[in-house]
Amino acid sequence: MPRFATWNVNSLKVRQERVEQWLTDIQPDIVCFQETKLADAAFPQLAFESLGFSSAHHGEGRWNGVAILARNGLADVSVGFADGVEPDSEARVMTARCDGITIVSVYVPNGRVVGSDHYEYKLSWLDRLGSHLDAVTAPGDAVIVAGDFNVAPADVDVYDPAAFEGETHVTKPERERLGALLDRGLTDVFRQQYPGAERVFSWWDYRRGDFHEGRGMRIDLVLGSQPIADRVEWCIIDRNARKGKMPSDHAPVIVDLAD
DNA sequence: ATGGTAGAGCATCTA
Numbered sequence: 001m002p003r004f005a006t007w008n009v010n011s012l013k014v015r016q017e018r019v020e021q022w023l024t025d026i027q028p029d030i031v032c033f034q035e036t037k038l039a040d041a042a043f044p045q046l047a048f049e050s051l052g053f054s055s056a057h058h059g060e061g062r063w064n065g066v067a068i069l070a071r072n073g074l075a076d077v078s079v080g081f082a083d084g085v086e087p088d089s090e091a092r093v094m095t096a097r098c099d100g101i102t103i104v105s106v107y108v109p110n111g112r113v114v115g116s117d118h119y120e121y122k123l124s125w126l127d128r129l130g131s132h133l134d135a136v137t138a139p140g141d142a143v144i145v146a147g148d149f150n151v152a153p154a155d156v157d158v159y160d161p162a163a164f165e166g167e168t169h170v171t172k173p174e175r176e177r178l179g180a181l182l183d184r185g186l187t188d189v190f191r192q193q194y195p196g197a198e199r200v201f202s203w204w205d206y207r208r209g210d211f212h213e214g215r216g217m218r219i220d221l222v223l224g225s226q227p228i229a230d231r232v233e234w235c236i237i238d239r240n241a242r243k244g245k246m247p248s249d250h251a252p253v254i255v256d257l258a259d
Numbered sequence: 260a261t262g263g264t265a266g267a268g269c270a271t272c273t274a
Contacts, residue, residue, distance in 0.1 A: 110274060
């Protein structure tokens with residue numbers, strides 16, 4: 001039973017030891033990372049190889065950076081958008097094929113301030129992700145699009161919707177663009193498994209003790225095409241990985257798929 | 260009290 005996981009590690013350099021322990025504990029078969037904050041030359045491919053993973057990385061150094069790891073090898077690795085337009089200025093998406101699944105690791109722009117240039121970049125980036133999927137997938141393909149979407153799909157995915165009035169991650173334009181991705185035939189796997197679950201989060205601000213006070217958002221998502229959604233046996237957000245010394249501010253999402 | 264922390268890198272920018 002293949003195990004898929006995605007995790008915004010918020011600097012792989014700082015998190016390497018914790019990440020390796022987590023890989024050993026969780027034993028995933030396919031992994032997407034976001035916010036490695038590494039240049040490609042600094043990506044620790046050999047360390048992952050010694051743990052049994054093939055890997056590929058798309059980074060720029062100080063910020064962003066995505067990676068894909070797979071136990072059974074990676075094929076057709078591509079970085080950035082494949083929609084044939086100008087390259088994205090930031091390292092936020094990469095695609096590979098493993099175990100017959102097209103895997104897309106995404107780090108959606110944060111958006112910063114509603115109405116800012118970066119917010120507009122976020123909206124157009126989400127649109128481009130749809131075009132990218134047109135370019136790299138075909139109807140009926142097994143596809144997983146996973147990572148930090150920086151959008152909470154609904155109010156139940158936010159600890160206090162009122163606290164985010166006028167803020168990014170919850171605005172209608174952002175949710176509409178996420179919805180447009182779902183309308184392409186992708187399923188939010190966690191929500192499919194737990195339709196009524198409220199206040200289950202994947203990210204907590206480092207400040208104010210937000211993690212321990214339960215003030216978070218569910219913004220790390222695993223979207224699966226129908227062939228994937230039909231195979232989901234189990235899904236959790238691994239809150240344990242947010243505990244202890246020097247955690248990422250994000251928890252991983254783990255999904256087990258039937259063979 | 261418009262706060263707070265973390266990471267990259269050394270002044271701020273990003274989240």
